[in-house]
Amino acid sequence: MLKAVILIGGPQKGTRFRPLSFEVPKPLFPVAGVPMIQHHIEACAQVPGMQEILLIGFYQPDEALTRFLEAAQQEFNLPIRYLQEFVPLGTGGGLYHFRDQILAGGPEAFFVLNADVCSDFPLTAMLDSYRHQPHPFLLLGTTANRTQSLNYGCIVENPQTHEVLHYVEKPSTFVSDIINCGIYLFSPEALKPLRDVFQRNQQDGQLEDSSGLWPGAGTIRLEQDVFSALAGQGQIYVHLTDGIWSQIKSAGSALYASRLYLGQYQLTHPERLAKHTPGGPRIRGNVYIHPTAKVAPSAVKGLDSGFSKAPRAYGICSSPQLGPNVSIGEGVTVGEGVRLRESIVLHGATLQEHTCVLHTIVGWGSTVGRWARVEGTPNDPNPNDPRAHMDSESLFKDGKLLPAITILGCRVRIPAEVLILNSIVLPHKELSRSFTNQIIL
Secondary structure, eight states, X not given: OEEEEEEEEOTTSOGGGTTGGGTSOGGGSEETTEEHHHHHHHHHHTSTTEEEEEEEEOSXXXXXXXXXXXXXXXXXXXXXXXXXOSSOXXXXXXXXXXXXXXXXXXXXXXXXXXXXXXXXXXXXXHHHHHHHSOOSEEEEEEEOOTTGGGGSEEEEEOTTTOBEEEEEESOSSOOOSEEEEEEEEEOGGGHHHHHHHHHHHHHHHHTOOTTOOOOOTTOOOIIIIIIHHXXXXXXXXXXXXXSOEEEOOSHHHHHHHHHHHHHHHXXXXXXXXXXXXXXXXXXXXXXXXXXXXXXXXXXXXOOOSSOTTOOGGGOEEOSOEEOSSXXXXXXXXXXXXOEEESEEEOTTOEEOTTOEEESEEEOTTOEEOTTOEEEOOXXXXXXXXXXXXXXXXOSXXXXXXXXXXXXXXXXXXXXXXXXXXXXEEOTTOBOOSOEESOEEO
16 A cells, blocks of 8 residues: 655745735645645545555644645545644654654555645656665656756766765755655655654754754754765665656746646646637637636627727727636636736636736736736746756845736736736735836735
């Protein structure tokens, strides 16, 4: 039997995900139409022999999380439980703290997945590799260019055996172009080195000085405390993948992950992709539309708002044009003539007639007025570099807000005929004019 553990972190993290994380725990943020961690759960549920999925983190188990877990258990017919840490325990501390629950039933091995990654999750291939040559730790790795590799955990492998010979988390100089994807397969024996770190932390705690800076014995960092220490000892191996992968650290990377998952739907969930229908909107590329969303029907009309008597010969197309790479959430309303591209529109939002929304996340219950334009600047990986990944985004440079995607927080109201460009609008704001390159508090 097999198990899976998804590390979901907690509310003190995800600062780069604000203001979206104000409304929902980051792991439940919709990416390509479903909560972020549903992609993980779907992948785990497809692995033969999977018996249980555990979520570990220090979020309070609120109504949204409870409702999601209940729905996921019914959909995937698997026990899915949330184990709450009493304090943040790091990437490895929760695994050791809840070791009895993880090992209950005697699993052959267990997957460990960071919640904030986007991937096609080659879990079955990892399992085949593990069964061919069992070892305590198997890491999923991919390649990055030399510059970007400095932002990740870097792996030096034996190219013949794929043993990890050296591991450095975010090195200051180039170490390797193989990076850690945050997706692992551990044997039960993998918990023994975590125990050793815990015991060493306990001893260090006895020497705690009066400053009180000691974080506690339970805090274990998989990357620094385990992988770096055990590399080259025949315990850690890497499985390389050339499939899709990206971190989801910010709203911009969530938009990029949505694009990757929508592309994957062609193979994995074609039923989730909108198709051309008579009288329906114009669909370009990969688009997800929630069944409850209301999208204006296709038509050709004359101009209105002062030109209502203009002849049909004007040929103004009032069909919404959606895509590519658009996700439209539950209860969203999309009016006539809307142009929507490279964007996520969240639950209950309204895009009124002839709005243009590009490279934007529209928050829950927000309204974009008629003929308004809301646009961001994408920070996509270099398409000419197959090893390029999303760059770590910084909001500011030299005291100025960097151009990036536009984010409308929850229940924001954008008036008619204004431009919102490369801006972040915090929740519950009603704007009265145009803004460019600003954070609107």
